Amino acid sequence: MNYRHAFHVANVGDVLKHMVLIQVLAHLRAKAKPFAVIDTHAGAGAYDLAGPASSRTGEWRGGLGRLLGAPGAPDAVRAYLDQVGAVQGEFGPTMYPGSPLLAARLLRPGDRLVAVERHPEEHAALDDLLGRAPGVTVRDGDGYAALTALLPPPERRGLILMDPPFEDRAEYQAMAAALTRAHRRFATGVFLLWYPIKDPGAVAMLHQMLEDSGIPRVLAVDLTVRPTTRLAGMAGCGLILVNPPWRLDETLRDALPWLAARLEVEPGAGRWQVDWLRGED
Ligand SMILES: C[S@@+](CC[C@H](N)C(=O)[O-])C[C@H]1O[C@@H](n2cnc3c(N)ncnc32)[C@H](O)[C@@H]1O
Structure with a gap:
């Protein structure tokens, strides 16, 4: 439990994940029927980009920092920057929203x-921020274990976000297993899973596990900003979406070329993919 999201906040991984999260929430809001969001690995909820952890790594400068003021942003990127701007207007100009704050808003x-x-300090910060917000429940403990009790949600509509810290390679298997269990309880839910791209073999294994799981309607989205052949650090990140909203694949094919070009660390290094691992059965 060494991982602290404050060191990585607003990096390339957060940009892709939070942009897609906002798109999925917009889709859920398009129908009047209530929905539930379950964020299994929620973090602290809000982070100060000028704080010591974020300043120490400066990762946000390679993510959000490259998008601010950039001309020609596609709609999905603009919607993301609008949400960040709204949070900064309310909480302060250097604050950045984590996934539960974006969802709560x-x-x-x-x-x-x-x-x-699960982390006691992150949980305490999250509880301070959102513990009394309307419609929000903050829980401690293991996010995957909580899903068993929480699914299916009574609303029968909703999003499950799984964003574990990936402190070791076994997390890919744990996440695929958690998705398979959760999907059995809530096959119509939208699932959004985040993973780092460091080792292409681990990503190929995750995709294979999902193809073998028999779960239909699985979309894989990858964004890399440095060559995957470099051993140091994260080359980029990916998302798995199960039951993605209608036409989200097209929205992402529109946004990702622009994002890859803005976020690449050297000319030509930015790459993206939007692929159906499995379509309808
Ligand atoms: C990548 S961060 C989450 C970031 C957050 N989803 C966001 O986008 O703002 C992963 C979080 O999972 C927490 N965590 C680690 N193991 C956990 C577990 N088994 N259950 C729930 N949370 C866990 C970590 O403390 C960390 O805050």
Whole structure:
């Protein structure tokens, strides 16, 4: 439990994940029926980009920092920057929203968010921030274990976000297993899973596990900003979406070329992919 998200906040991984999270929430909000969001690895909820952890790594400068003020941003990127700007207007100009704060701000009366965080300090910060917010429940403990009790949600509509810290390679298998169990309980839910791209073999294994799982409607989205052949650090990140909203694949094919070009660390290094691992059965 060494991972602290403050060191990595607003980096390339957060940009892709939070941009897609906002798209999925917009889709859920398009129908009047209430929805539930379950964030299994929620983090602290808000981070100061000028704070010691974020300043020490400066990772946000390679993510959000490269998008601020850039001309020609596609709609999905603009929607993401608008949400970040709204949070900065409310909480302060150097603050950045984590996934539970983004979700909480987009709940309507009757919608719910359950945010699970195991690290005691991160949980305490999250509880201070959102513990009394309307529609929000903050829980401690293991996020994957919580899913068993929480699924299916009574609303029968919703999003499950799985964003574990990937402190070791076994996390890819743990996440695929958690998805398979959760999907058995809530096959119509939207699932959004995040993973780092460091070792292409681990990503290929994750994709194979998901193809073998028999789960239909699985979209894989990858964004890399430095060559994967370099051993140091994260080359980029990926998302798995199960039951993605209609036309989200097209929205992402529109946004990712621009994002890859803005975020690449050297000319030509930016790469992206949007592929269906499995379509409808
Ligand atoms: C990548 S961060 C989450 C970032 C957050 N989803 C966001 O986008 O703002 C992963 C978080 O999972 C927490 N965590 C680690 N193991 C966990 C577990 N088994 N259950 C729930 N949370 C866990 C870590 O403390 C960390 O805060």
